[in-house]
Amino acid sequence: MNNPYQLTGYTANGRRTLLGTFDKHGQAVAEMRSRKADQMNVYVEFRIAKVYQYQINCFNDKGELVKCGIYQAKAQADLAYQTLKAQYKAVEMVYIGGLGDE
Numbered sequence: 001m002n003n004p005y006q007l008t009g010y011t012a013n014g015r016r017t018l019l020g021t022f023d024k025h026g027q028a029v030a031e032m033r034s035r036k037a038d039q040m041n042v043y044v045e046f047r048i049a050k051v052y053q054y055q056i057n058c059f060n061d062k063g064e065l066v067k068c069g070i071y072q073a074k075a076q077a078d079l080a081y082q083t084l085k086a087q088y089k090a091v092e093m094v095y096i097g098g099l100g101d102e
Contacts, residue, residue, distance in 0.1 A: 004051050009043035055096045058088040
């Protein structure tokens with residue numbers, strides 16, 4: 001998956017800005033430290049988040065949602081889908097957006 005980590009900066013008044021996306025967690029941490037050390041820094045808080053792209057929903061016999069999982073890569077979601085398909089009446093995989101993983 002390309003760029004699975006997003007760095008977001010928050011100002012004192014709560015405004016948030018996406019500061020970048022990175023392939024590795026260490027790259028996001030390095031960028032955050034660089035921005036913290038910058039005297040022109042306007043952000044009081046930083047957050048690094050993983051980007052998830054696929055959601056799997058599992059339904060019982062009544063059609064009620066009983067389990068939900070999120071996955072970064074299509075391969076992870078496919079494997080979970082095959083496993084859960086044997087356990088639940090209906091299973092659906094939904095692409096929920098994010099960055100491309102292939």
